[in-house]
Amino acid sequence: MLKVESLVIDRETRIGDNWRQRYKQLILHDPVWFDHMPYIQFPSHWPVFTPKDKLAEFFEAYAMLLELNVWTQTNMTSAKWDAGKQYWTVTVERKTGDKIETRTFHPRHIIQATGHSGKKNFPPSRGWKTSADVYVTVQSFREPTLTLQGNAPSSSDLAIQGMTIIDVRGLVRFHRRHRPIRPLLRRQAPVDDADLILWSLPRPVHKALQQQAAALSIENDRATLEGLTKAGFKLDSGPDGAGLFFKYFQRGGGYYIDVGCSQLIIDGKIKIKQGQEIAEVLPNGLLFADGSRLEADEIVFATGYKNMRTQAEEIFGPEMAAPLKDVWGFDEEGEWRTMWRRSGHPGFWFMGATSRFAGTMADTWRCRSRHWRKA
Ligand SMILES: Cc1cc2nc3c(=O)[nH]c(=O)nc-3n(C[C@H](O)[C@H](O)[C@H](O)COP(=O)(O)OP(=O)(O)OC[C@H]3O[C@@H](n4cnc5c(N)ncnc54)[C@H](O)[C@@H]3O)c2cc1C
Numbered sequence: 001m002l003k004v005e006s007l008v009i010d011r012e013t014r015i016g017d018n019w020r021q022r023y024k025q026l027i028l029h030d031p032v033w034f035d036h037m038p039y040i041q042f043p044s045h046w047p048v049f050t051p052k053d054k055l056a057e058f059f060e061a062y063a064m065l066l067e068l069n070v071w072t073q074t075n076m077t078s079a080k081w082d083a084g085k086q087y088w089t090v091t092v093e094r095k096t097g098d099k100i101e102t103r104t105f106h107p108r109h110i111i112q113a114t115g116h117s118g119k120k121n122f123p124p125s126r127g128w129k130t131s132a133d134v135y136v137t138v139q140s141f142r143e144p145t146l147t148l149q150g151n152a153p154s155s156s157d158l159a160i161q162g163m164t165i166i167d168v169r170g171l172v173r174f175h176r177r178h179r180p181i182r183p184l185l186r187r188q189a190p191v192d193d194a195d196l197i198l199w200s201l202p203r204p205v206h207k208a209l210q211q212q213a214a215a216l217s218i219e220n221d222r223a224t225l226e227g228l229t230k231a232g233f234k235l236d237s238g239p240d241g242a243g244l245f246f247k248y249f250q251r252g253g254g255y256y257i258d259v260g261c262s263q264l265i266i267d268g269k270i271k272i273k274q275g276q277e278i279a280e281v282l283p284n285g286l287l288f289a290d291g292s293r294l295e296a297d298e299i300v301f302a303t304g305y306k307n308m309r310t311q312a313e314e315i316f317g318p319e320m321a322a323p324l325k326d327v328w329g330f331d332e333e334g335e336w337r338t339m340w341r342r343s344g345h346p347g348f349w350f351m352g353a354t355s356r357f358a359g360t361m362a363d364t365w366r367c368r369s370r371h372w373r374k375a
Contacts, residue, residue: 001039006069007069007070007071007105007107008063008068008069008070008071009070009071009072009074009075009076009092009094010070010071010072010073010074011072011073011074011075012072012073013072013073014056014060014072015056015059015060015063015070015072016055016056016057016058016059016060017056018115019052019053019055019056019059020052020053020056022052024052026051026052027049027050027051027052027259028049028050028051028052028055029049029257029259030257031048031049032046032047032048032049032050033191035050036191037062039066040062040065040066041191042058071092071094073094073095073096074092074093074094074095075092075093076090076091076092076315077091077092077093077102078090078091079091079110079315079316079320081320081345081346081347081348083346086108086346086347087106087107087108087347088105088106088107088108088109088110088347089104089105089106090104090105090106090107090110091103091104092105107347108347109347109348109349110347110348110349111349111350111351112308112311112312112315112348112349112350112351113350113351113352114308114311114315114352115305115308115311115352116252116305116308116328116352117252117304117305117306117307117308117311117352118305118306118307118308118309118310118311118312118314118327119305119306119310119311119314120303120305120306121303121304121305121306122301122303202334203330203334203335204334207240207242207246210238210242210243210245210246211240211241211242211243213243214237214238214241214242214243214244215241217243218237224258224262224263224266227262227263227265227266228262228265228266230266231265231266231268231272232272232274233265233272233274234274234275238255244257249328249329249330249336250329250330251329252305252328252329253304273288273294276288276289276290276292277289281299284296285299286299307326307327307328308327308328308339308350308352309321309324309325309326309327309338312324312348312350320345320348321345323344323345324338324343324344324345324348325337325338325343325344326338327339327343327350327352338350339351339352
């Protein structure tokens, strides 16, 4: 749109394959009005919660309608920055049919958009001995299994299929998902307006508003939260009580938007073991640091990701990645670290994460109108 020449490369066969390949139950956790893309919004008949394959189709159509320059089945094989000429020399290999074509480019900028996070957090730290072949990571998970390690959106999604969740360390911020009723859609703030308001809010003001919103959501969800606590589930209310969004902004995880898992935990249909380090993965289950054992046919590790910078290191090598700063979370001025801004390396940018933050604004609005009504 800005008349900047660009080429998008992706290693998968089709646009959206990174969604198609995930576990079949995956449905977006946010309602559609949180997820709109720039230039072309989801159609008005779109379901409130988008199934992953439908999202993949939308992305493919989006790229076609906007005539985006995308090469799939393409891998970058080398990238070197020329400080004198101020451009990159990039070699890519593109597969078409049986043929692999090698091309060299000289872009002034590279944007790494490989997802919000970095390398898989697996095997987890703290000297685990992984002697067994009973486990799978959530990234390669496809079908129901029995025991699950980790606790955040993906692990809770999978647990609904009837497993035990084991959470070693974390406290989790639960947040009830908005009810999927169509009239609610019409009451949302226009997405562009919400974006503008949100992005122009100084972070401390935004945090103060979110503290109020989180307090209201805790009040609304009291019965669920008490039930979870009774079931042995440790909860928190986000950084300084600012709820889910600030946990997402600062940590990029540690929360769960309830798609049904909470009630199953409360009813004892999903069992929880929390606060115990795993000492060893056994051929038939897990051994914990306190000596207790848990038998399992299969274990899914939903142990999250490392910082996005680790992915840059893997793709571009340690020398190029050395000056890069950690991505996400806030800097001393309350701005997002490194994402969408100077990365520490000339001509190199990080882009990732959720498409927009309109939802935060919708929450803030709801919260404010409640307070205004009270006043
Ligand atoms: C269960 C779940 C529910 C979610 N629900 C929502 C929601 O409702 N709303 C929302 O806004 N967000 C949601 N998110 C978060 C959202 O999925 C991510 O923030 C978003 O997908 C990030 O988009 P992205 O384009 O930055 O990266 P991705 O969608 O991860 O795309 C990265 C692309 O890079 C390619 N790639 C990676 N490495 C290489 C390489 N070396 N060479 C070539 N190509 C490469 C991959 O093939 C992929 O196509 C959810 C996430 C999960 C796990």
